[in-house]
Amino acid sequence: xxxxxxxxxxxxxPEEKTQRVHGVFASVAARYxxxxxxxxxxxxxLWKDRFVARVAPRRAERILDMAGGTGDIAFRxxxxxxxxxVADINEHMLEVGKDRAKKRGIExxxxxVENAETLGLEDAQFDAYTIAFGIRNVTDIPAALKExxxxxxxxxxxxxxxxxTSEWPxxxxxxxxxxxxxxxxxxxxxxxxxxxxxxxxxxxxRFPRMPAFESMIRQAGFERTGYQPILGGLVxxxxxxxx
Ligand code: SAM
Numbered sequence: 001x002x003x004x005x006x007x008x009x010x011x012x013x014p015e016e017k018t019q020r021v022h023g024v025f026a027s028v029a030a031r032y033x034x035x036x037x038x039x040x041x042x043x044x045x046l047w048k049d050r051f052v053a054r055v056a057p058r059r060a061e062r063i064l065d066m067a068g069g070t071g072d073i074a075f076r077x078x079x080x081x082x083x084x085x086v087a088d089i090n091e092h093m094l095e096v097g098k099d100r101a102k103k104r105g106i107e108x109x110x111x112x113v114e115n116a117e118t119l120g121l122e123d124a125q126f127d128a129y130t131i132a133f134g135i136r137n138v139t140d141i142p143a144a145l146k147e148x149x150x151x152x153x154x155x156x157x158x159x160x161x162x163x164x165t166s167e168w169p170x171x172x173x174x175x176x177x178x179x180x181x182x183x184x185x186x187x188x189x190x191x192x193x194x195x196x197x198x199x200x201x202x203x204x205x206r207f208p209r210m211p212a213f214e215s216m217i218r219q220a221g222f223e224r225t226g227y228q229p230i231l232g233g234l235v236x237x238x239x240x241x242x243x
Contacts, residue, residue, distance in 0.1 A: 005139055008202030017139045018115075022090055024196045025069070025137075029092040031191040032070055033100075038186055039197075047235050048072050051132060051161040054228070054237055057082035061127040064151060066116050066144075067134020071097035073161075075106055077130070085126075087114035088134075116144035124153045132161040136207040145220035152242040158222055160238040163204040164213070168232030175234055179204065210236050 004011040007020050028035065036044045052073060057063055059081030065074040068086035070093055078084050086109055088094050094111050101109055114120060116131070117140045129148045138144045148158050166172040179201045187197025208216065210227050213236075217225050222240025229236050 006203075006206050008199040009206070014139050018089075020199075021137045021139070024199055025090040026092045027193050028191060028196050029070070029090070029096050031193075032093065032096065033072075035187065035191055035197075038190060039183055044072075047161060047230060048076060048132065050230065051130075051159065051237055052076040052080075054239070055128055055130055055157070055159045057084075057128065062125060063128045063130060064121070064126045066114070066129060066131040066148070067137065068132075069093040069097060069134070071100055071106075071109070073130055073132045074109055075101065075104065078106055078109055082128075083108070085110040085112060087112045087116075087119070089113065089115045116147060118143070119147045119151055121151050123150055124156075126152050126156055128152075128157045128159065130159045130161075133163070135160055135162055136203050142216060142220065145217060145222075149221045149242055154242055156242045158217065158238075158240045158242070160213075160217075162213070162236060162238070163207060164210050164229070164233045164236040166232035166234040167229070171232055171234070176205075209233075210238070213238060 002014050005014050005017050007017045057077040057080040061082045063077055063082045063084050065084055065086050068074050068088050071086055074084045074086040086097060091113050098111055116138050129152055135141055135144065166175060183201050184194045184198045188194035210229060210233055214225050214227055217238060217240045223243045225240040227236050227238040
């Protein structure tokens with residue numbers, strides 16, 4: 001039997017985690033974008049803008065937006081002229097994304113159902129790989145990082161946006177209190193789904209600290225790795241290069 005992994009605060013078999021994460025995002029897909037605005041007070045939009053500014057997509061570059069969900073990152077990169085493939089394990093999230101793209105008149109995106117751990121994509125195809133608020137949901141993170149490295153061209157860049165732990169004195173505790181008490185409550189009232197948002201809070205708390213995640217990125221073969229904390233590390237942008 002394989003070692004158990006954490007699904008939120010619960011220990012489960014790896015396949016069960018993947019299935020339950022799928023269940024979470026199938027359940028929240030329709031309300032996902034509204035909930036992001038409510039839970040972050042709109043801040044997630046600024047974090048995503050900042051992230052894409054760091055990625056600095058260029059015209060005609062090929063970019064894989066992994067765990068791309070409803071398309072927030074892909075839309076921003078496509079606006080810069082990049083050729084973006086949005087990939088996600090959850091078809092319901094992608095369906096919401098396709099509808100949003102249509103309503104906004106965004107064309108030219110490729111949409112694929114993919115597990116980040118085992119990509120059905122050839123080696124060395126992309127100039128950049130992005131993953132925003134996705135990696136902490138992946139069951140086998142080292143496998144996903146290796147796959148990211150594999151599908152990037154030499155000279156390609158990896159960028160990850162993820163929650164972490166704020167090192168600002170007091171702020172981290174304030175956020176913990178907010179997350180612990182209010183986020184599941186907002187999930188219950190707005191999305192009628194307390195459990196999914198409870199999972200969200202727990203998965204954020206369990207995600208490795210910034211230096212530990214940086215070394216995982218390095219172990220996957222990336223070089224010139226680094227990270228930029230936002231709000232003291234509540235959220236962080238991580239990067240690495242395939243050289
Ligand atoms: N990137 C989008 C954003 O920033 O709004 C969506 C982030 S959402 C919090 C996390 C996404 O990760 C979900 O759409 C989920 O289906 C996806 N995901 C979880 N596990 C995955 C896996 N193993 N492979 C690919 N996508 C995965």
